Amino acid sequence: MKVALLAPLPPLQNGIADYAHGWRAALRDAGVDVVVPASGEDGGWDTRDAAFWRDVDLVHAQLGGGRGPEFVALEQLRVRWPKLATSATVHDPERLVWRSPDPAKGLARKAAAWPRPLPQLLALAGDRNTLARERRLAAGLDAMVTLTRTGAACLAERMRVDPDRVHFIAHGNPALPPSPLPTAAGVRLLYFGFIYPGKGIEDLFDALALVRRDRAQAGFTLTMAGGSAPELAFGSRGNYVAHLQERARSLGIADMLQWRLDLPETAIVDCVQSHHAMVLPYRDSRKLALLGRMRGTSGALSWANACGRGVIASDARAFAEELSHGNGVVFAQGNSQALAQCISALVDAPALAGDWAAKAAALGKRRQWSTIAQEFSDLFAATVEAKR
Incomplete structure (x- = not known):
């Protein structure tokens, strides 16, 4: 054919x-x-x-x-x-x-x-x-x-x-051998995907600041990995990465962040598997909502399944369906307090990451x-x- x-x-x-x-x-x-x-x-x-x-x-x-x-x-x-x-x-x-x-x-x-x-x-x-x-x-x-x-x-x-x-x-998703969770102390979180407005990254930073305030001694970090210059349907908004870095500094969380911009495809698997869980804080566009509902998924979430890692995701798109397999948890989009609670729960009970990872790996194998x-x-x- x-x-x-x-x-x-x-x-x-x-x-x-x-x-x-x-x-x-x-x-x-x-x-x-x-x-x-x-x-x-x-x-x-x-x-x-x-x-x-x-x-x-x-x-x-x-x-x-x-x-x-x-x-x-x-x-x-x-x-x-x-x-x-x-x-x-x-x-x-x-x-x-x-x-x-x-x-x-x-x-x-x-x-x-x-x-x-x-x-x-x-x-x-x-x-x-x-x-x-x-x-x-x-x-x-x-x-x-x-x-x-x-x-x-x-x-x-x-x-x-x-x-x-x-x-x-x-x-x-690709077929990958299983990889154990990182053994280093503390929870390592990963944002992975193209970096542009509308992904809810500001909500994620606000949530990290809340968790740090309430759990000053807890060990957790966030890696920001992905493409910094994506092709966008409706244009760009200047240097968005610089805006995010300044926001992180103003919130007092810059020292918790690691930036891996424009990650090559050959480094994706090692990057994802060197973390405990992925965070996808997307927001549905209010302007697009006037035209219809966007109910797709995410390539980043697919990589999480392939790599055997759970996901903390908003209820944007069809993420609730995608995480209904026990491979993560969903929070209300735009609600940084709710996201902070999800992160805090993982920090307090790191074993959650193992449960999510097992379900993600099983789903990745089927897909x-x-x-x-x-x-x-x-x-x-x-x-x-x-x-x-």
């Missing part, structure tokens, strides 16, 4: 590019011929090359992150090659693209460089047309995939499609890329057969 992949890929710095990189490798290992079409200078995909598309059995897109090229390519392919089976993994349900998927050279690209909140206001102004366009595409896709069950239910309802056409396939790739391969085979 030949599958054409439409997706951002490294060296682009975002979570979907990282996912697509692992996804492509896993599908190829499972015997699927995954090919990537040519892209144009404007960032769009070439959907006209007859020699390429006539040999393809199915096209699969990775949708999300506010990107439009993959969405537009799917629209074009449905018109130009109507017999071609089409599918997509929707990373940010309950919507497909969230903002007008105009070609990159259009207004959407210019708006990304505008100061906040102008890009968000533009997306809100055009939302009615964008939603109608998303529903038209969803109605024509042969299959859609979400990384959480919560996301699948939300997507089917919002796009007004038969729930049987939306499939849950969990985020894959190894080889298993996930076979689920996709089976779905693609059934989709192509149904299309024929």
